[in-house]
Amino acid sequence: MRHRLGVRPPRESDFRRAAHDPRVTSRVGLWLGVAFLVCFVTGLASHLVQQPPGWFTWPSRPVSLYRITQGLHVVSGTAAVPLLLAKLWSVYPKLFGRPLIRSVPHLLERLSILVLLAAAFFELATGVFNTTQNYPWRFFFPAAHYAVAWIALGALLLHIGVKLPVVRDGLRRRGGRQDEPEAVALSRRNFLRATGLAGAAAVVATAGGTVPWLSQVSVLATRSDRGPQRLPVNRTARAAGVSSVDGEWRLEVVGPRGTARFSLAELSSLPQTTAELPISCVEGWSRSAVWTGVRMADLLRAAGIEPDHALRVESLERGGVYASSTLPANHVADPLTLLALRLHGEVLGLDHGYPCRIIAPSRPGVLQTKWVRRLEVLD
């Protein structure tokens, strides 16, 4: 910066640091764009799985599909934080460009950047809070996070469209100019390296939530293997208002021709299946565990129902957004979809859903309903 304080306000051309070079802006912008798009697509997938429109089917295989897409969502979102800060640092001298507004299209373009920034900050901030299970606001997080993602995407596409020529030029100009001192080119590379490292650090700091062997170094991955039966608990029975379950408990299975009831002893005497399946929480942690229980398809047949329809799953929990869920037909038919009675060989603890819970492959944690009370065939 070469302006003399008090003489005149700074101009865009006063900012000569390598970090403000369009070559730097374009590269950081490209990385940020990739992180954002990965985050958007995986977020959209997560939204569709949780609120599927009629045309949408989420595959039940591979069993880790949701674990991977949601892990990518959290990791790319976290990596976007340092990338966005670097991008802002790279472009802030534009605030001093004069005239501030050159034409109506230019004004609209500037406004779209404001929208993009506001939306990006909202998404990153609410997302980061969500991964730490912090909800210091009053709106319903998934709905707001989803709606604002579309605003951010629209503003981003507009921004990319407008800036495409500049970006192309910035990416094409690789080496330094002939007359440029080597130190300038070096400082540009250093800024890019530092930004890349910050992004990588953010990835490593969060990826352990999904990738177990990284959990030792993932300082921001708040979940560990701690928890009853070596598995974290998302919501305890007490928090969900579920107290002890007595011997009177019966699972109701409601089909087109009536209701069948099963005691816990009856469920235990049906053929048991054991499978290693992950709990993949939307909040960004995921852990595999060994579950044992009755195959959903077997259970329905035992109740005289063909397992070819979706099911509504209801919990003993009263009220609350996770008290019920829909198990789509392809998940009902999958031989790895269980009504689990045991975890790691032990009877399911109350916090993990005793007397029985849903465990299905490639299903978001929020839909792995605990303390199941009733299953109803949907048409």
Ligand SMILES: Nc1nc2c(c(=O)[nH]1)N[C@H]1C(S)=C(S)[C@@H](COP(=O)(O)O)O[C@H]1N2
């Ligand atoms: N009835 C009910 N089921 C529920 C929940 C809940 O709050 N209520 N939480 C869900 C969420 S968000 C997750 S990630 C998993 C976590 O299962 P765990 O607590 O056994 O690890 O349970 C799911 N099942």
Ligand SMILES: [Mo]
């Ligand atoms: Mo969750």
